[in-house]
Amino acid sequence: MIKTWYQLNEIAQAVLKAAEATDVQETLQRIATASRELVKCRYAALGIPDGEGGLRYFMTSGLSDEHIKQIPHLPKGHGLIGEIMRHRDAIVLDDMEDDPRATGFPHNHPDMTSFLGVPIVLGHQMFGMIYLCDRDDGEPFDAEDRTLIETLAGYAALTIANAEVNEQQQQLKLLEQRESIGMELHDGVIQSLYGLGMQVDLMRQKDCVTGEELDTIVDSLNDTIEEIRRYILHLRSHNKSRYTIREQIKNIKKRLFVPDRIDVQIDAPDVPPPFPSTVFESIGLIINEALSNAIRHAEATEI
DSSP states (O other), X not given: OOOOHHHHHHHHHHHHHHHTOSSHHHHHHHHHHHHHHHHTEEEEEEEEEOSSSSEEEEEEESSOHHHHHHSSSXXXXXXXXXXXXXXXXXXXXXXXXXXXXXXXXXXXXXXOOOEEEEEEEETTEEEEEEEEEEETTSOOOOHHHHHHHHHHHHHHHHHHHHHHHHHHHHHHHHHXXXXXXXXXXXXXXXXXXXXXXXXXXXXXXXXXXXXXXHHHHHHHHHHHHHHHHHHHHTOTTTTGGGSOXXXXXXXXXXXXXXXXXXXXXXXXXSSOOSSOHHHHHHHHHHHHHHHHHHHHHSOOSBO
């Protein structure tokens, strides 16, 4: 059993520090380091199953970066690692050479003698495994070491679960942002490109194209490229607050290249928008779509 409040406090502090990590891998790294420091051993690792018999993550503590680079591959879930993963029970060994399950070590793996492996389980769900090797004092791992790590593992399960949920939420948020940007690109930038295409088609029907007309095409292409850049960087404001409502609608009209046969009248106040730029961005997309549809499908002469 855990003998002192000091040990309980160490576990609590380790879990709190791990919970402050910004992503799953950093969370696992902090737990691995905390487990090594808690029982004072040379090496520690934390593995997360991938659901297919292998490991999705494997974070180590006690090995230098140079040594890690010399190891050709991470453990693949065989030997003692796989044994704990499959049976979900702790394993304590005084000398791994005496156990036939201690196999699968990659080339340049450091020599290790004693072993303590503990599953990280919450309810019926397996979150990972903590592995420790070689106490600093050279003694084998004892019952107190096992209790300490099993206690840490219980709290670590909650911390890892929380980190994975946060990571999934971030991934969902990123997907939603990508979908939103894709829709906005369709409603804004693609309409601008369609307008450019219409203008080029009109120019092809002429016997002579002026330099001014080509300059207009180039300027519009540059505007569209800049708009795409703003979408990618999510900096869509583009200082729109500097423009009046009328000026911004004129910019929309300019990007669409209205044919000469269509007379577009803009009846809008020449004052800055009285609402946030994000609101006018949405209004601008509606205006863009409506004007584009009228140009393409209505055969209108006046809008």
